[in-house]
Amino acid sequence: MSRIGLLGGTFNPIHKGHIAMAKAAMEGMLLDEVWLLPSGTPPHKEILDDISSYDRFQMCELAVSQEEHLVVKDFEQYCLLPNFSYKTLAYLHKTYEQHQFFFIIGDDSLRYFHEWVHPEWIVKYADIVVINRNALEKDAPSGSISNDFDLQSVLEIQKKRVPGQYTIVDMDPVDISSSEIRARLLQGEETDWLNPDVVQYIREHRLYQKKETIDMRPIMEDIKRNVKASRYLHILGVMDTAANLAMRYSYPVEVARLAGLLHDCTKHMNAEDQLQYCKEHGLSVTEGEKKAPQLLHSKTGAVFAKENYGIQDPEILHAIEVHTTGCREMSLLDKIVFIADYIEPSRDKAPRLKEIRAVSYVDLDLAMAMILSDTINYLKNNHKSMDSGTLETYDYYKDVLTRRGQDLTLL
Numbered sequence: 001m002s003r004i005g006l007l008g009g010t011f012n013p014i015h016k017g018h019i020a021m022a023k024a025a026m027e028g029m030l031l032d033e034v035w036l037l038p039s040g041t042p043p044h045k046e047i048l049d050d051i052s053s054y055d056r057f058q059m060c061e062l063a064v065s066q067e068e069h070l071v072v073k074d075f076e077q078y079c080l081l082p083n084f085s086y087k088t089l090a091y092l093h094k095t096y097e098q099h100q101f102f103f104i105i106g107d108d109s110l111r112y113f114h115e116w117v118h119p120e121w122i123v124k125y126a127d128i129v130v131i132n133r134n135a136l137e138k139d140a141p142s143g144s145i146s147n148d149f150d151l152q153s154v155l156e157i158q159k160k161r162v163p164g165q166y167t168i169v170d171m172d173p174v175d176i177s178s179s180e181i182r183a184r185l186l187q188g189e190e191t192d193w194l195n196p197d198v199v200q201y202i203r204e205h206r207l208y209q210k211k212e213t214i215d216m217r218p219i220m221e222d223i224k225r226n227v228k229a230s231r232y233l234h235i236l237g238v239m240d241t242a243a244n245l246a247m248r249y250s251y252p253v254e255v256a257r258l259a260g261l262l263h264d265c266t267k268h269m270n271a272e273d274q275l276q277y278c279k280e281h282g283l284s285v286t287e288g289e290k291k292a293p294q295l296l297h298s299k300t301g302a303v304f305a306k307e308n309y310g311i312q313d314p315e316i317l318h319a320i321e322v323h324t325t326g327c328r329e330m331s332l333l334d335k336i337v338f339i340a341d342y343i344e345p346s347r348d349k350a351p352r353l354k355e356i357r358a359v360s361y362v363d364l365d366l367a368m369a370m371i372l373s374d375t376i377n378y379l380k381n382n383h384k385s386m387d388s389g390t391l392e393t394y395d396y397y398k399d400v401l402t403r404r405g406q407d408l409t410l411l
């Protein structure tokens with residue numbers, strides 16, 4: 001029989017205080033593991049800032065990736081209706097008869113534990129571990145016991161109301177909350193309370209950020225006027241495919257659509273115009289680009305989008321800039337636009353397009369490497385000039401896959 005701690009929450013976002021709480025319970029109760037249960041739609045709190053349960057789950061996974069005995073479980077992740085703890089516990093009790101469960105709550109939650117839905121079922125299936133964080137509920141919910149009572153007194157009152165096994169475990173006070181962290185992130189401030197991988201995830205997926213909306217219609221009309229009908233069809237295909245990939249990988253859909261719309265915005269310029277535009281705007285031109293000036297439309301496109309359409313978002317401008325050759329350490333949006341450009345529905349010439357389309361929705365890095373591998377083969381077989389950037393990006397993503405121990409036979 002294993003002793004399993006259960007720590008539920010919205011984890012919006014998960015921070016070091018949550019991890020400390022799980023570890024305090026583990027040490028205090030000699031637990032074998034603590035399972036983190038990120039909620040779907042929680043009964044007690046509202047999910048703020050439109051952060052999906054998918055993102056909260058992914059952040060939990062990143063936060064525990066280096067923690068040996070902490071495990072994230074998805075029992076509650078996809079619940080659309082409020083999923084009450086008693087239901088989860090009934091399910092766990094039935095499914096894992098071999099485990100003894102310990103339900104971890106904060107001292108603030110103990111004050112209104114009797115108000116939860118069917119607390120008598122919770123204590124039936126688990127021992128309650130109360131983590132004493134010295135947390136004072138600033139706005140205590142109605143029905144909670146006043147802060148004038150110390151924790152031991154609160155426990156005695158609650159034991160009478162909901163009889164069961166309770167243990168208090170002390171931990172060092174943690175002076176942070178998810179709501180404070182969200183407020184700091186919204187102001188663009190740094191915080192030490194998050195795991196660096198969680199910070200990276202938040203940045204990459206643009207969570208807890210102010211959202212700007214740009215009217216895409218005048219840009220669409222202008223691009224439609226500038227380019228051939230077949231090119232416009234391709235642009236619309238990239239826009240839609242970028243939106244689909246954004247949905248799959250939890251990236252702001254409108255940002256991906258805009259980047260997709262803009263990616264070929266200087267494609268109407270011929271080679272001479274491209275070189276002239278670079279000269280006028282002080283853009284450097286490599287030897288490879290001199291031989292194949294059509295590659296320049298990514299560089300000129302980024303400047304054109306800024307100057308002509310007022311795009312300031314550095315991520316969008318960068319995604320346009322690298323969409324032909326790619327680069328090392330591409331952002332999520334860079335990859336989305338690069339891949340959408342290759343797999344959009346009106347494309348029909350590339351080999352194994354169906355395979356790459358399928359892989360794109362499973363593994364972006366593998367899709368990147370497959371596209372680059374096929375592009376390099378095509379250029380070689382047709383004796384076309386190749387930009388060194390394409391080769392460098394291919395080597396980089398091949399290395400990424402190798403480091404992950406991934407099978408490279410698809411390349």
Ligand SMILES: [Fe+2]
Binds near residue numbers: 263264297323324341
């Ligand atoms: Fe392009």
Ligand SMILES: [Fe+2]
Binds near residue numbers: 234263264341
């Ligand atoms: Fe394109």
